[in-house]
Amino acid sequence: MSSTVSAQPAAPSQKEAKVSVEEKLYLAKYKLDERPHLLVLDQDVCQKCAVISGSPQPCMILCPADVYKWEDGKRNIVSYDNCVECGACRIICPYTNIEWKFPRWGRGLSHRYG
Ligand code: SF4
Ligand code: SF4
Numbered sequence: 151m152s153s154t155v156s157a158q159p160a161a162p163s164q165k166e167a168k169v170s171v172e173e174k175l176y177l178a179k180y181k182l183d184e185r186p187h188l189l190v191l192d193q194d195v196c197q198k199c200a201v202i203s204g205s206p207q208p209c210m211i212l213c214p215a216d217v218y219k220w221e222d223g224k225r226n227i228v229s230y231d232n233c234v235e236c237g238a239c240r241i242i243c244p245y246t247n248i249e250w251k252f253p254r255w256g257r258g259l260s261h262r263y264g
Pocket of ligand 2: 188212213214215216217232233234235236237238239240
C-alpha cells in the first residue's frame with residue numbers, strides 16, 4: 151500500500167489571501183507609553199542624510215507605520231505613537247541616529263491573535 155505526499159505547501163484560502171496589512175494592523179492593540187521609545191538623536195545628521203541619500207530618507211521609506219516625516223526640509227518629526235515595534239528603522243539608519251527601546255512594560259503593541 152502506498153501513499154502520496156505532496157511536496158507543495160497548501161495554498162492559502164481565498165479568505166487568508168485577501169487580508170491586507172492595514173486589516174492586520176487593525177487587529178493590534180496599543181497602549182501608549184507617554185515616554186517616547188524612539189528618538190532621533192541629531193537633526194543635523196538627518197539633514198546630511200537627506201543630502202547624501204535624498205529625501206525621503208531611508209527611515210521614511212522603510213517604516214510601515216509612517217512614523218518619520220521630513221518637515222519643511224528641516225526636521226525629522228517622529229510620531230512614535232504610530233510605531234508597530236518592528237525595529238527596522240534602527241537597522242536601516244546609515245548613521246545609527248535613532249535611539250530605540252521597547253516601550254515600558256505593559257505598554258506599546260500587543261497582538262490579539264499571536
Ligand atoms: S535614516 Fe537616520 S539619519 Fe537618515 S533621516 Fe532617518 S533617522 Fe535621520
Ligand atoms: S520600529 Fe518599525 S514601525 Fe516603529 S518606527 Fe521603526 S520602522 Fe517604524
